[in-house]
Amino acid sequence: MLSAAAHIHSSDDARRLAKRRLPWMVFDYIDGSAGGEAGARRNRAAFEALTLEPRILRDVSSRNLSADVFGTTAQRPFGIAPMGMCNLSAPGADLMLARLAAEFSVPHGVSTVASTPLERIIEVAGGHAWFQLYFSGDGAGAFKLATRAKVAGYKTLVMTVDVPEVGRRPRELRHGFKMPFSIGPRQFVDFALHPRWSLSQLAAGKPDMANFDMDGFDFDRTESRARATWDTLSRLRDMWPGNLVVKGVLNVDDALALKGAGVDAIQVSSHGSRQLESAPAPIDALPLIRSAVGKDFPVFFDTGLRSGEDVLKAVRAGADFTFFGRSLLFAIAAGGEEGLRNLWDVFSEELSSALAQTGRVSVK
Numbered sequence: 001m002l003s004a005a006a007h008i009h010s011s012d013d014a015r016r017l018a019k020r021r022l023p024w025m026v027f028d029y030i031d032g033s034a035g036g037e038a039g040a041r042r043n044r045a046a047f048e049a050l051t052l053e054p055r056i057l058r059d060v061s062s063r064n065l066s067a068d069v070f071g072t073t074a075q076r077p078f079g080i081a082p083m084g085m086c087n088l089s090a091p092g093a094d095l096m097l098a099r100l101a102a103e104f105s106v107p108h109g110v111s112t113v114a115s116t117p118l119e120r121i122i123e124v125a126g127g128h129a130w131f132q133l134y135f136s137g138d139g140a141g142a143f144k145l146a147t148r149a150k151v152a153g154y155k156t157l158v159m160t161v162d163v164p165e166v167g168r169r170p171r172e173l174r175h176g177f178k179m180p181f182s183i184g185p186r187q188f189v190d191f192a193l194h195p196r197w198s199l200s201q202l203a204a205g206k207p208d209m210a211n212f213d214m215d216g217f218d219f220d221r222t223e224s225r226a227r228a229t230w231d232t233l234s235r236l237r238d239m240w241p242g243n244l245v246v247k248g249v250l251n252v253d254d255a256l257a258l259k260g261a262g263v264d265a266i267q268v269s270s271h272g273s274r275q276l277e278s279a280p281a282p283i284d285a286l287p288l289i290r291s292a293v294g295k296d297f298p299v300f301f302d303t304g305l306r307s308g309e310d311v312l313k314a315v316r317a318g319a320d321f322t323f324f325g326r327s328l329l330f331a332i333a334a335g336g337e338e339g340l341r342n343l344w345d346v347f348s349e350e351l352s353s354a355l356a357q358t359g360r361v362s363v364k
């Protein structure tokens with residue numbers, strides 16, 4: 001019998017298979033978007049409306065999927081977006097992603113609320129890990145965490161700025177999802193109906209926010225992050241010697257101000273449509289931001305990428321590099337590390353054939 005991983009031929013397949021295996025609460029935490037989810041639909045509609053023009057009779061037999069990012073060659077023009085609590089998809093998910101990053105030399109975004117300590121992830125990722133920082137409360141914890149990431153050897157810090165308050169995602173709220181994890185009667189029934197997931201999590205131990213088990217590193221996921229300002233950014237710029245990326249930019253003036261503030265790159269993103277429901281589609285904002293900041297300033301992109309063709313569309317719209325989010329977690333939930341590898345290969349093959357069909361040999 002074929003394993004579930006062998007049935008992944010698209011990101012939709014991964015999502016469908018994951019939906020069967022995951023408790024509803026976990027599926028909705030990963031899949032859910034803000035509010036009534038119009039923002040997610042708007043972005044997908046914008047992606048689907050974009051076309052790529054076929055070009056013919058050019059020799060495209062030798063194709064290269066690599067891309068340059070901060071002076072290193074990533075073997076793919078896409079990496080792994082930072083996501084909190086990845087191990088909810090399956091035990092060991094953070095390290096599956098880290099091994100993938102090491103093998104393809106692509107960035108692995110390590111969330112502030114990762115379910116594996118940041119020191120362990122960068123070790124397994126062979127250095128290809130970027131630390132994602134949330135500011136919260138008075139910011140003291142965030143600066144401590146940035147220092148800790150620096151000591152652990154992180155060279156790139158990604159400050160996420162689109163969560164001044166945690167977005168309301170009704171599907172997640174209905175299930176009573178919260179971190180640290182708590183199990184009431186409702187969750188008990190949900191877990192009992194998904195025994196495969198529940199038994200594997202039971203064997204591995206309850207997933208938790210692994211960067212907060214030591215003194216002075218506390219994090220309340222629901223705490224306001226609203227006190228971050230341009231001054232916070234400038235203090236972060238002063239203390240962070242490596243690359244500083246600001247993630248969650250959708251406005252041209254903000255993009256220009258960030259460039260002026262000395263950040264090394266901006267990431268156009270609506271947090272996977274998980275924050276402001278009424279935000280513009282990131283894929284529509286991307287070309288406007290690219291033309292404002294000029295062709296040489298690094299611009300990254302995430303949100304709503306579901307295929308290799310989408311990656312090519314984002315590159316055409318101005319992205320130097322892109323990131324996949326929830327689809328990777330669905331692949332892991334569906335088929336473990338094999339599932340993740342299969343979906344990664346699917347994305348790679350989709351991109352490779354899209355390049356050939358549009359008469360190109362690389363994304364550069």
Ligand SMILES: Cc1cc2nc3c(=O)[nH]c(=O)nc-3n(C[C@H](O)[C@H](O)[C@H](O)COP(=O)(O)O)c2cc1C
Nearest residue numbers: 030081082083084111160271272303304324325326
């Ligand atoms: C389950 C989940 C958790 C996330 N956690 C974080 C996080 O901790 N920090 C962050 O900057 N972005 C987080 N994101 C947003 C991703 O980094 C990224 O912006 C988004 O997932 C990309 O969109 P996509 O899922 O449609 O590919 C999370 C996304 C998901 C789906």
